[in-house]
Amino acid sequence: MGRSPCCEKAHTNKGAWTKEEDDRLISYIRAHGEGCWRSLPKAAGLLRCGKSCRLRWINYLRPDLKRGNFTEEEDELIIKLHSLLGNKWSLIAGRLPGRTDNEIKNYWNTHIRRKLLSRGIDPATHRPLNDSSASHHHHNNQEQQQQQQQQPSSLVAAATTTTISFASSVSASASAVKQEQDTITTTTATTTTTTSATCNANMFGIMEKKNKKDYSKGSSMERCPDLNLELTISPPRHLDEPDHQKFSGIERALCFVCSLGLQNSKDCRCGFDTNANANGGTNSNGTTTTTTTTATGAGYDFLGLKTGSVWDYRSLEMK
DNA sequence: AAGCTCATCAACCGCCTCGAC
DNA sequence: TGTCGAGGCGGTTGATGAGCT
Numbered sequence: 211m212g213r214s215p216c217c218e219k220a221h222t223n224k225g226a227w228t229k230e231e232d233d234r235l236i237s238y239i240r241a242h243g244e245g246c247w248r249s250l251p252k253a254a255g256l257l258r259c260g261k262s263c264r265l266r267w268i269n270y271l272r273p274d275l276k277r278g279n280f281t282e283e284e285d286e287l288i289i290k291l292h293s294l295l296g297n298k299w300s301l302i303a304g305r306l307p308g309r310t311d312n313e314i315k316n317y318w319n320t321h322i323r324r325k326l327l328s329r330g331i332d333p334a335t336h337r338p339l340n341d342s343s344a345s346h347h348h349h350n351n352q353e354q355q356q357q358q359q360q361q362p363s364s365l366v367a368a369a370t371t372t373t374i375s376f377a378s379s380v381s382a383s384a385s386a387v388k389q390e391q392d393t394i395t396t397t398t399a400t401t402t403t404t405t406s407a408t409c410n411a412n413m414f415g416i417m418e419k420k421n422k423k424d425y426s427k428g429s430s431m432e433r434c435p436d437l438n439l440e441l442t443i444s445p446p447r448h449l450d451e452p453d454h455q456k457f458s459g460i461e462r463a464l465c466f467v468c469s470l471g472l473q474n475s476k477d478c479r480c481g482f483d484t485n486a487n488a489n490g491g492t493n494s495n496g497t498t499t500t501t502t503t504t505a506t507g508a509g510y511d512f513l514g515l516k517t518g519s520v521w522d523y524r525s526l527e528m529k
Numbered sequence: 530a531a532g533c534t535c536a537t538c539a540a541c542c543g544c545c546t547c548g549a550c
Numbered sequence: 551t552g553t554c555g556a557g558g559c560g561g562t563t564g565a566t567g568a569g570c571t
Contacts, residue, residue: 226539248556264557265540300559315560316538
């Protein structure tokens with residue numbers, strides 16, 4: 211019992227799209243919008259499979275696509291996102307405005323893989339190629355997590371913490387912030403060479419439901435074994451951890467609106483005060499901390515990338 | 530100039546998930 | 551609760567062009 215074909219294959223064109231087909235598809239979508247891909251070909255007078263139309267539109271014809279070479283910043287962002295998400299190309303694409311999953315996937319396979327290899331980094335694990343521990347890292351995962359948890363609180367206190375909050379799914383056209391807001395909390399230990407990221411349940415705000423399932427299976431654990439992706443539900447850290455009270459005002463989670471740099475918006479849910487939260491501060495140890503918000507101005511995003519501008523909210527839109 | 534190899538990327542295929550019924 | 555259809559995703563393929571011999 212095979213699956214019924216998605217379209218009538220006998221009367222559909224395959225292969226490269228012609229200019230005329232492109233024009234037909236563009237004009238149809240301009241007139242009627244996206245949606246119902248199965249019936250679109252017939253309605254648009256195209257001898258194509260609905261999936262093919264969708265792919266052509268998403269990967270090539272969409273007006274908001276950014277054409278041209280990837281920038282160095284995009285490269286680094288892709289690498290970081292890949293280390294976090296693995297081959298979740300659509301999720302990675304969701305963080306890169308104007309780029310498609312297919313484009314990023316191709317770019318990864320043709321450029322970035324080689325780039326990482328030339329740096330001596332395994333593109334699959336993001337670990338040094340000669341890192342013998344990488345192969346059995348998976349087995350030592352629990353042990354490592356325990357070690358991380360046993361870190362002295364002084365080390366934790368010296369860590370630079372980034373807390374960013376954003377909606378899991380935001381319509382590019384909608385100005386209203388969704389009820390559901392998710393929080394990503396990444397903690398980068400500044401006193402060690404390793405980076406540990408503590409991601410609470412809201413980590414999955416950048417993932418769709420099905421990917422939560424994938425990650426619960428541990429696929430990401432194998433790729434990024436130093437990431438603790440276990441699901442936990444807890445109050446905001448600055449509320450229940452003494453160490454973090456020292457950073458109150460710096461570490462507080464930003465609502466999605468504030469993360470876009472719109473602190474004074476009526477949609478703000480966190481009451482972020484720009485004046486009280488300058489970009490950075492000094493903790494009790496005298497260590498300078500950097501507030502890695504996405505407010506306007508230079509800063510660092512939750513991936514540790516330098517940002518000079520407001521997040522493009524389109525990048526947060528899930529496809 | 531011809532032939533070959535390699536890189537690139539658009540497009541396809543099959544599977545999965547989700548919502549409707 | 552199970553089935554079905556549609557949309558979406560990731561892996562793979564194949565056409566094309568560039569570079570080299």
